[in-house]
Amino acid sequence: MSGAVYGGDEVGALVFDIGHNTTRAGFGGEDSPKLDIPSTIGVWLDSHDDVTQKRYNIGITSINVRRSEMELTTFLKDGMVENWEIFENFLDYIYTNALRAIPNDHPLLITEPPWVTHPKREQLTELMFEKYNVPALYLAKNASLAAFANGRPTCLVVDSGATHTSAVPVHDGFVLTQAVVKSPAGGDYLSAQCRNYLNEKGIEIVPPCMVASKEITKSEEAANFKRRVYQAKLTDSWHNYMVRQVMQDFQASVLQVSDNLYDEEVVKTMPAIHYEFPNGFHKDFGVERFKIPEPLFNPVAGIKSGIQPTLGVGPLVTTSVGMCDIDIRPAMYGSVVVTGGNSNLQGFTERLNRDLAAKTPPSMRLKIISAPGATERKFGAWSGGSILTSLGSFQQLWVSKQEYDDGGKAIVQSKCL
Amino acid sequence: MASGVTVSDACKTTYEEIKKDKKHRYVIFFIKDERQIDVEVIGARDEEYDQFLQNLQAGGAGECRYGLYDFEYMHQCQGTSESSKKQKLFLMSWCPDTAKVKKKMLYSSSFDALKKSLVGVQKYIQATDLSEASQEAVEEKLRATDRQ
Ligand SMILES: Nc1ncnc2c1ncn2[C@@H]1O[C@H](COP(=O)(O)OP(=O)(O)O)[C@@H](O)[C@H]1O
Numbered sequence: 001m002s003g004a005v006y007g008g009d010e011v012g013a014l015v016f017d018i019g020h021n022t023t024r025a026g027f028g029g030e031d032s033p034k035l036d037i038p039s040t041i042g043v044w045l046d047s048h049d050d051v052t053q054k055r056y057n058i059g060i061t062s063i064n065v066r067r068s069e070m071e072l073t074t075f076l077k078d079g080m081v082e083n084w085e086i087f088e089n090f091l092d093y094i095y096t097n098a099l100r101a102i103p104n105d106h107p108l109l110i111t112e113p114p115w116v117t118h119p120k121r122e123q124l125t126e127l128m129f130e131k132y133n134v135p136a137l138y139l140a141k142n143a144s145l146a147a148f149a150n151g152r153p154t155c156l157v158v159d160s161g162a163t164h165t166s167a168v169p170v171h172d173g174f175v176l177t178q179a180v181v182k183s184p185a186g187g188d189y190l191s192a193q194c195r196n197y198l199n200e201k202g203i204e205i206v207p208p209c210m211v212a213s214k215e216i217t218k219s220e221e222a223a224n225f226k227r228r229v230y231q232a233k234l235t236d237s238w239h240n241y242m243v244r245q246v247m248q249d250f251q252a253s254v255l256q257v258s259d260n261l262y263d264e265e266v267v268k269t270m271p272a273i274h275y276e277f278p279n280g281f282h283k284d285f286g287v288e289r290f291k292i293p294e295p296l297f298n299p300v301a302g303i304k305s306g307i308q309p310t311l312g313v314g315p316l317v318t319t320s321v322g323m324c325d326i327d328i329r330p331a332m333y334g335s336v337v338v339t340g341g342n343s344n345l346q347g348f349t350e351r352l353n354r355d356l357a358a359k360t361p362p363s364m365r366l367k368i369i370s371a372p373g374a375t376e377r378k379f380g381a382w383s384g385g386s387i388l389t390s391l392g393s394f395q396q397l398w399v400s401k402q403e404y405d406d407g408g409k410a411i412v413q414s415k416c417l
Numbered sequence: 418m419a420s421g422v423t424v425s426d427a428c429k430t431t432y433e434e435i436k437k438d439k440k441h442r443y444v445i446f447f448i449k450d451e452r453q454i455d456v457e458v459i460g461a462r463d464e465e466y467d468q469f470l471q472n473l474q475a476g477g478a479g480e481c482r483y484g485l486y487d488f489e490y491m492h493q494c495q496g497t498s499e500s501s502k503k504q505k506l507f508l509m510s511w512c513p514d515t516a517k518v519k520k521k522m523l524y525s526s527s528f529d530a531l532k533k534s535l536v537g538v539q540k541y542i543q544a545t546d547l548s549e550a551s552q553e554a555v556e557e558k559l560r561a562t563d564r565q
């Protein structure tokens with residue numbers, strides 16, 4: 001080992017898994033992240049004594065604060081940092097307020113999407129070494145981490161998160177970038193579909209903080225509640241975020257993917273689910289439980305508004321496998337690893353299994369692998385990173401400060417493959 | 418991406434003894450101190466596949482291992498009544514569903530290092546349960562690449 005290699009088993013590493021919905025952060029070697037906070041941030045202008053300053057509200061409590069003209073926004077686009085100013089404030093919050101850790105004390109592993117671009121990786125590397133002075137850095141593809149955590153270094157990772165569902169072939173731990181296929185439909189798409197549906201039915205979604213008190217009503221009866229009125233001028237972006245929180249709960253509690261292609265006659269016979277909204281309105285949901293998520297698997301059935309899925313989850317997989325070398329296709333069908341928060345949707349894995357079984361060439365075996373618990377799938381990439389950084393053997397793989405100083409930011413391209 | 422785990426010389430030597438000299442039937446590898454892949458068990462030439470499976474799982478349901486096996490089966494050439502004996506070396510990563518995530522992570526992120534060290538293996542198999550590690554499943558995989 002040369003002197004440039006990072007020699008640090010002394011202190012634990014930090015691991016950040018940055019997602020569109022939330023960011024997971026914590027100490028390497030621990031089982032779960034210390035922190036799982038919204039990647040949505042409140043931005044507002046603070047003016048007094050003729051000075052106007054931009055302020056950032058970060059963390060679940062701070063973004064829930066009802067502050068006039070606070071816009072909720074994110075620093076991410078397509079899984080990559082887009083607004084660096086907000087991102088730096090976000091990092092400051094994680095280090096200083098949340099983890100109480102000094103950046104210079106801990107090597108840092110950050111997860112990145114399979115389609116990350118070279119300039120983005122280099123910019124992130126530069127920021128971490130120059131501004132935060134981290135002693136060592138590693139950028140790890142979230143799909144590789146999911147593959148390893150499921151015991152399959154060669155596999156096809158299906159990651160359904162908030163803003164995307166993607167099919168990512170991984171071979172011997174390396175992402176085959178040219179064969180990654182993604183669709184802009186994930187959990188956020190379903191949130192929007194649920195909201196549209198409820199709007200059409202005249203069901204108002206009132207976020208919990210806007211409900212002062214509520215009376216018990218009969219099923220389907222109009223809600224009887226007192227609305228909390230705030231003096232603050234709340235923005236649309238703030239309101240939309242609060243509504244999306246309600247929708248996420250609705251999605252997880254009510255929606256289910258139909259086993260087969262959506263057939264109204266079949267789903268009619270399935271049990272309905274009773275759901276109560278924050279304002280007290282409650283009712284049974286029947287066929288819509290299945291109808292709303294159907295476009296995720298079968299886009300033609302989609303209601304036309306906003307983001308539309310381009311390919312169903314099954315075709316995402318088959319298209320991606322079709323772009324892989326013919327020799328590894330059997331290994332891909334033989335190891336389909338399902339991960340991401342949105343894959344926790346009831347029936348997701350079962351439907352994928354059905355759709356793929358019909359498309360897998362007869363000479364190949366299909367096997368779908370998924371972590372059993374919802375938290376494992378949500379924290380999959382974080383836990384993978386956490387374990388990796390705690391391995392003795394991994395210490396030589398870090399990009400050390402010394403190496404960065406000698407080789408410049410491009411070093412990340414050759415060391416973090 | 419990989420773990421940085423290395424491969425001991427003993428792994429390579431034992432592998433050559435199987436490949437060149439047909440001295441053993443199989444070998445089980447394990448990862449020592451989270452740093453190096455080493456030889457755990459060597460299977461005699463006359464041992465059966467079941468003994469390989471037993472040794473592969475000797476660590477219990479929570480453990481992972483790698484196994485290399487010199488597999489023999491009869492191959493029927495199409496259009497003739499002749500059959501010939503085939504020998505193929507396969508390398509298996511055994512990461513059962515029941516293993517701890519830490520073990521799965523360690524073994525799957527180190528598999529590539531082992532693959533690269535053992536040159537000439539005909540088939541790589543990832544197994545997470547017995548339906549993938551059984552003699553029948555393995556034979557099916559090995560036959561799939563035979564010319565009909
Ligand atoms: N149990 C669940 N059932 C259905 N959807 C869920 C469940 N848990 C999380 N989700 C959805 O998963 C999405 C977040 O997934 P995640 O993989 O954490 O995304 P990201 O990595 O983009 O932040 C959200 O849209 C959320 O609504």
Ligand SMILES: [Mg+2]
Binds near residue numbers: 019
């Ligand atoms: Mg994600």
